[in-house]
Amino acid sequence: MDLLRFATAGSVDDGKSTLIGRLLYDSKAIFEDQLEAVEKTSRDRGDEYTNLALLTDGLRAEREQGITIDVAYRYFATPKRKFIIADTPGHIQYTRNMVTGASTADLAVILVDARNGLVEQSRRHAFLTTLLRVPHLVLAVNKMDLVDYSEEVFESIRSEFAAFATKLNVPDLTFIPMSALNGDNIVTRSDAMPWYDGPSLLHHLENVHVASDRNLVDVRFPVQYVVRPQSTQYHDYRGYAGQVAGGVLKAGDEVVVLPSGFSTTIAGIDTADGPVEEAFPPMSVTIRLADNLDVSRGDLICRPNNQPMVTQDVDAMVCWMDSASALRPGQKLAIKHTTRNARALVKDLQYRLDVNTLHRDEAADELGLNEIGRVRLRTTQPLFADPYGRNRTTGGFILIDESTNRTVAAGMITTAE
Amino acid sequence: MTPLDGSGFEYSMSQLSLLEAESIHIMREVVAEMQRPTLLFSGGKDSIVMLRIAEKAFWPAPIPFPVMHVDTGHNFPEVLDFRDRRVQELGVQLIVASVQDAIDRGLVREEPGGSRNRIQTPVLLDAVEKYRFDALFGGARRDEEKARAKERVFSFRDEFGQWDPKNQRPELWSLYNGRVFQGESIRVFPLSNWTELDVWQYIEHEQLELPPIYYAHEREVYLRHGMVMAVTEHSLPRDHETVFTALVRYRTVGDATLTAAVYSEAVTVRQIVDEVSVTRLTERGATRGDDKFSEAAMEDRKKEGYF
Ligand SMILES: Nc1nc2c(ncn2[C@@H]2O[C@H](COP(=O)(O)OP(=O)(O)O)[C@@H](O)[C@H]2O)c(=O)[nH]1
Numbered sequence: 001m002d003l004l005r006f007a008t009a010g011s012v013d014d015g016k017s018t019l020i021g022r023l024l025y026d027s028k029a030i031f032e033d034q035l036e037a038v039e040k041t042s043r044d045r046g047d048e049y050t051n052l053a054l055l056t057d058g059l060r061a062e063r064e065q066g067i068t069i070d071v072a073y074r075y076f077a078t079p080k081r082k083f084i085i086a087d088t089p090g091h092i093q094y095t096r097n098m099v100t101g102a103s104t105a106d107l108a109v110i111l112v113d114a115r116n117g118l119v120e121q122s123r124r125h126a127f128l129t130t131l132l133r134v135p136h137l138v139l140a141v142n143k144m145d146l147v148d149y150s151e152e153v154f155e156s157i158r159s160e161f162a163a164f165a166t167k168l169n170v171p172d173l174t175f176i177p178m179s180a181l182n183g184d185n186i187v188t189r190s191d192a193m194p195w196y197d198g199p200s201l202l203h204h205l206e207n208v209h210v211a212s213d214r215n216l217v218d219v220r221f222p223v224q225y226v227v228r229p230q231s232t233q234y235h236d237y238r239g240y241a242g243q244v245a246g247g248v249l250k251a252g253d254e255v256v257v258l259p260s261g262f263s264t265t266i267a268g269i270d271t272a273d274g275p276v277e278e279a280f281p282p283m284s285v286t287i288r289l290a291d292n293l294d295v296s297r298g299d300l301i302c303r304p305n306n307q308p309m310v311t312q313d314v315d316a317m318v319c320w321m322d323s324a325s326a327l328r329p330g331q332k333l334a335i336k337h338t339t340r341n342a343r344a345l346v347k348d349l350q351y352r353l354d355v356n357t358l359h360r361d362e363a364a365d366e367l368g369l370n371e372i373g374r375v376r377l378r379t380t381q382p383l384f385a386d387p388y389g390r391n392r393t394t395g396g397f398i399l400i401d402e403s404t405n406r407t408v409a410a411g412m413i414t415t416a417e
Numbered sequence: 418m419t420p421l422d423g424s425g426f427e428y429s430m431s432q433l434s435l436l437e438a439e440s441i442h443i444m445r446e447v448v449a450e451m452q453r454p455t456l457l458f459s460g461g462k463d464s465i466v467m468l469r470i471a472e473k474a475f476w477p478a479p480i481p482f483p484v485m486h487v488d489t490g491h492n493f494p495e496v497l498d499f500r501d502r503r504v505q506e507l508g509v510q511l512i513v514a515s516v517q518d519a520i521d522r523g524l525v526r527e528e529p530g531g532s533r534n535r536i537q538t539p540v541l542l543d544a545v546e547k548y549r550f551d552a553l554f555g556g557a558r559r560d561e562e563k564a565r566a567k568e569r570v571f572s573f574r575d576e577f578g579q580w581d582p583k584n585q586r587p588e589l590w591s592l593y594n595g596r597v598f599q600g601e602s603i604r605v606f607p608l609s610n611w612t613e614l615d616v617w618q619y620i621e622h623e624q625l626e627l628p629p630i631y632y633a634h635e636r637e638v639y640l641r642h643g644m645v646m647a648v649t650e651h652s653l654p655r656d657h658e659t660v661f662t663a664l665v666r667y668r669t670v671g672d673a674t675l676t677a678a679v680y681s682e683a684v685t686v687r688q689i690v691d692e693v694s695v696t697r698l699t700e701r702g703a704t705r706g707d708d709k710f711s712e713a714a715m716e717d718r719k720k721e722g723y724f
Binding site: 001002003070071072073074075077081082084087096099100103104211214216224225227228229230231233234237239241242243248270271272273280282283284286297321334336337339392393396397398400402405406407410 | 438
């Protein structure tokens with residue numbers, strides 16, 4: 001059994017909670033006591049039927065406000081796969097949640113209401129999905145029951161979205177007509193839409209191939225922690241622990257350690273369960289090197305003929321996530337990139353992007369909460385980075401305000417020189 | 418190399434390997450960046466899994482932090498025995514924060530009814546202050562309860578140990594922000610993405626030893642509010658409650674006065690996995706008296722500084 005992480009997005013009332021509730025319910029991830037609580041709440045609120053959407057309504061503050069304000073994680077499994085859903089709310093101001101949920105997703109499901117077709121938010125969700133390089137996208141055309149399961153309605157939404165998607169960089173796009181309320185095309189193919197010959201949503205989620213989305217070409221091993229047991233048995237042991245961020249490492253491989261640039265070979269790859277011949281993403285392993293080099297946390301192990309950029313000048317798309325402050329040129333922030341911590345100076349805000357129209361506002365002088373723009377940073381130490389499109393681990397970073405310690409932004413490296 | 422999950426694709430990993438790799442990464446991150454971490458170890462299955470992951474994360478070095486148990490004084494003796502043996506095997510330091518001791522010192526007062534669940538929190542916070550811990554590993558999972566579904570892996574607590582759902586840091590990719598000012602701390606949940614079934618499958622896969630009460634055994638029990646409660650020195654039946662003998666096991670092993678058993682014949686992990694795969698009640702709903710009071714009970718307790 002493997003694992004698929006997916007994010008869901010949609011405008012308010014498109015049926016996202018109903019859809020998730022149905023997936024959990026039909027895959028038996030809902031327990032009786034949870035269902036009981038929901039039935040009770042439904043009755044208390046005077047709902048006519050048990051509102052499956054309540055299954056995913058988290059905190060009381062939100063229940064009172066009646067909106068979902070943060071990313072919630074849900075779990076279910078079928079015999080084929082375990083699923084982690086990042087349930088991101090569709091409310092207008094919550095770009096930040098969508099970005100967070102999409103950052104780890106293998107796939108995104110964007111819901112639209114068949115009656116309304118594409119709306120501004122559908123485009124925004126699709127854009128954010130591609131900005132975060134989610135490799136697979138599903139456009140779920142929901143509430144088909146309210147348009148008489150009409151093929152024309154579905155087709156017109158499909159072609160409109162397909163046209164829009166060519167402007168984005170969508171690697172794998174699937175369209176599924178459905179009714180979350182009635183369960184059409186959710187778990188099984190629906191008889192109500194004989195004209196549709198694609199998979200049900202669950203079938204697609206179970207079968208979409210994700211292991212190959214990981215970068216197995218560029219060897220990248222950010223050193224996380226140096227293991228040096230002070231014991232007689234492992235007296236001379238010195239291992240570099242970390243999680244593989246790219247490529248396949250093998251014992252005997254020639255490698256280079258950055259920033260020193262020294263080369264050596266991999267003497268062995270250890271785990272507590274014994275040595276392994278190969279390590280690939282996202283395995284957590286401990287690497288021993290043939291030579292005694294001075295390697296510490298924040299260094300990066302790669303191959304001599306395939307190295308990341310080593311740079312203090314970083315160009316990136318940045319999403320600002322803090323409500324109490326804004327990004328402005330001249331500002332200094334802490335940056336965390338792989339296992340490396342440094343400080344960064346905002347040199348320049350090149351433009352702010354309107355996520356609905358994709359218009360670039362070059363006159364912008366700041367990025368506020370939920371705004372995205374292209375930024376140039378100068379860091380106090382070199383980063384070992386790849387373009388985010390090539391590697392989501394070595395291409396992503398967060399910015400931290402040192403006066404509050406809050407995480408204020410997420411960044412995706414475009415190029416750096 | 419052979420595929421880890423039989424998928425036929427060479428470089429894929431099973432869900433358990435993926436979860437383990439993520440949890441190891443989280444633990445190493447904390448040890449690399451925080452000053453004084455500790456791991457909350459109760460002898461319960463989630464903390465046993467967590468301790469195993471800590472063992473793996475730093476191997477062949479020993480676990481580089483102490484473990485702590487908040488002892489309500491109402492624990493099952495089998496669990497305490499197990500706890501002591503396990504820490505000895507691993508050679509880690511055990512810190513016991515005792516609720517009884519805190520009652521005797523006047524730090525907390527026992528609530529009417531004798532429940533010590535709420536008063537655990539100040540005892541925990543007191544120990545955190547005393548040892549100046551800035552990171553506490555907890556075994557909580559997001560699938561346990563609604564209020565946890567939005568919990569971060571790194572959950573920020575202010576200098577009063579309080580959790581403010583509105584003041585949590587966005588978590589992207591596998592980049593965690595553990596920065597704190599003096600007195601503040603981070604609760605870290607390395608098992609956030611695990612489900613109860615994953616935990617059991619891992620226990621089976623790793624052949625982890627558990628306290629015996631996790632397996633079906635005969636016990637004197639009585640029914641309270643529909644829950645099967647054990648007769649122990651801390652949890653005696655009331656007059657109208659009839660005691661009978663039943664074959665039961667525990668799904669969680671907290672405070673004996675609050676933790677209920679379930680009827681079961683499962684005496685091996687495999688049998689438990691089979692039972693868990695078809696069970697229709699959450700762990701907490703079935704067996705934790707403490708969360709039943711209100712739907713928002715957990716949320717309130719977390720705000721006060723509970724895990
Ligand atoms: N007719 C119909 N109604 C739906 C469908 N999916 C959701 N709804 C209804 O649309 C409303 C909003 O759904 P909800 O899941 O709360 O939307 P969310 O805001 O996207 O989470 C509710 O009244 C649902 O019952 C569907 O497929 N068909």
